[in-house]
Amino acid sequence: MRLSFGRGDFQEPGYLCANLAAQLAAIERRTATERCADTAPERLAHLLETQHERSGQRVAVLVDEYDKPILDALDEEQVARANRDYLRGVYATIKDCDGHVRFCFLTGVSKFSKVSLFSGLNNLIDITLDPSYSSICGFTEEDLGTVFAPELEGLDRERVRDWYNGYSWGGAERVYNPFDVLLLLRNRKYKAWWFETGTPTFLVRTLAERQVHAATLEDALASEKLLGTFDVGRIATEALLFQTGYLTVTGVETEEGREFYRLGYPNREVRESLNESLLDYLTGNAWRPEEHWGPLRRILREADFAGLAERIRALFAVIPHDWYRRSVIDRFEGHYASVMYAYFAALGQDVRAEDSGSRGRADLTLRAGGQVYVFEFKIVERAGTGGRWRS
Numbered sequence: 001m002r003l004s005f006g007r008g009d010f011q012e013p014g015y016l017c018a019n020l021a022a023q024l025a026a027i028e029r030r031t032a033t034e035r036c037a038d039t040a041p042e043r044l045a046h047l048l049e050t051q052h053e054r055s056g057q058r059v060a061v062l063v064d065e066y067d068k069p070i071l072d073a074l075d076e077e078q079v080a081r082a083n084r085d086y087l088r089g090v091y092a093t094i095k096d097c098d099g100h101v102r103f104c105f106l107t108g109v110s111k112f113s114k115v116s117l118f119s120g121l122n123n124l125i126d127i128t129l130d131p132s133y134s135s136i137c138g139f140t141e142e143d144l145g146t147v148f149a150p151e152l153e154g155l156d157r158e159r160v161r162d163w164y165n166g167y168s169w170g171g172a173e174r175v176y177n178p179f180d181v182l183l184l185l186r187n188r189k190y191k192a193w194w195f196e197t198g199t200p201t202f203l204v205r206t207l208a209e210r211q212v213h214a215a216t217l218e219d220a221l222a223s224e225k226l227l228g229t230f231d232v233g234r235i236a237t238e239a240l241l242f243q244t245g246y247l248t249v250t251g252v253e254t255e256e257g258r259e260f261y262r263l264g265y266p267n268r269e270v271r272e273s274l275n276e277s278l279l280d281y282l283t284g285n286a287w288r289p290e291e292h293w294g295p296l297r298r299i300l301r302e303a304d305f306a307g308l309a310e311r312i313r314a315l316f317a318v319i320p321h322d323w324y325r326r327s328v329i330d331r332f333e334g335h336y337a338s339v340m341y342a343y344f345a346a347l348g349q350d351v352r353a354e355d356s357g358s359r360g361r362a363d364l365t366l367r368a369g370g371q372v373y374v375f376e377f378k379i380v381e382r383a384g385t386g387g388r389w390r391s
């Protein structure tokens with residue numbers, strides 16, 4: 001028995017109930033099973049029991065996109081909570097009917113806590129960060145070198161790897177984003193194919209509202225418990241980014257028997273695209289990356305410091321004054337470092353935050369054109385009437 005929540009508009013109140021009812025009705029028609037009730041849990045229980053009795057074999061239950069009805073409605077918190085509570089009752093039915101169930105497999109983007117969504121289905125085995133299953137969600141290096149070898153002819157493997165490889169769930173092997181690879185092979189162009197399928201409006205707004213500095217995302221550290229803390233109205237930033245594919249595991253560290261996960265951008269596509277979206281949000285879509293790409297490359301190639309300073313002034317000039325007036329974030333050095341990091345990262349430059357060296361740590365370093373640019377950010381208070389903070 002397969003249920004899928006991969007299609008439909010779950011932001012609409014009541015749609016989830018209608019969607020599941022239609023799926024159960026289709027299964028009832030295919031299996032010639034009489035509808036026994038109006039409510040989904042009772043209908044699901046009746047289907048499991050009936051199919052077990054008819055076949056003499058317990059049922060395998062597959063649920064795809066189990067979390068989509070909640071994720072789709074995160075902007076509408078009341079609807080998201082209602083969808084979560086409704087699904088909790090549906091999934092609890094599977095546990096209640098475990099005598100008729102041989103196997104149950106649920107897949108989705110996020111990892112909701114068992115308390116919030118699976119309090120009734122408490123016998124699940126979580127394989128999210130199990131190294132034994134770390135390569136099941138993407139194409140491996142071997143896949144590209146064997147299955148896709150004919151289609152890769154004429155493409156630079158290192159460039160393909162830089163753009164689309166890098167996803168890891170704690171195992172030794174990293175995997176490619178399948179969506180990206182297939183569109184690359186079809187169109188023969190290196191683009192942010194996956195990122196362009198949907199603008200992460202909720203994600204970007206959340207990062208900005210929480211004043212998360214773009215630079216800190218490059219090397220975040222999180223516990224396994226934190227990565228699993230995902231619920232409506234209570235989503236850790238690291239969990240949100242990890243579970244939606246914008247950060248991945250870059251290393252595993254053990255401290256007194258506890259495991260911690262080092263997180264970072266998986267590849268060039270995500271790093272550039274997410275930072276470009278952050279800049280769009282901060283500038284009110286006023287900055288134009290196409291106007292900066294060529295000039296910035298020339299400036300860095302020629303070590304044109306005056307030109308670089310002018311580019312930086314132009315960048316901050318397009319951030320709406322009203323955005324500053326509503327927030328105190330501009331009082332902190334991290335804000336300027338974050339905007340600068342997002343700017344260089346969005347344009348594909350090798351930029352590093354809190355870069356350590358033998359003589360100390362720099363706020364930001366940029367490597368380009370055979371040069372290393374070191375940035376330090378200081379906020380000074382200017383005295384006088386109406387004095388305010390300036391960079």
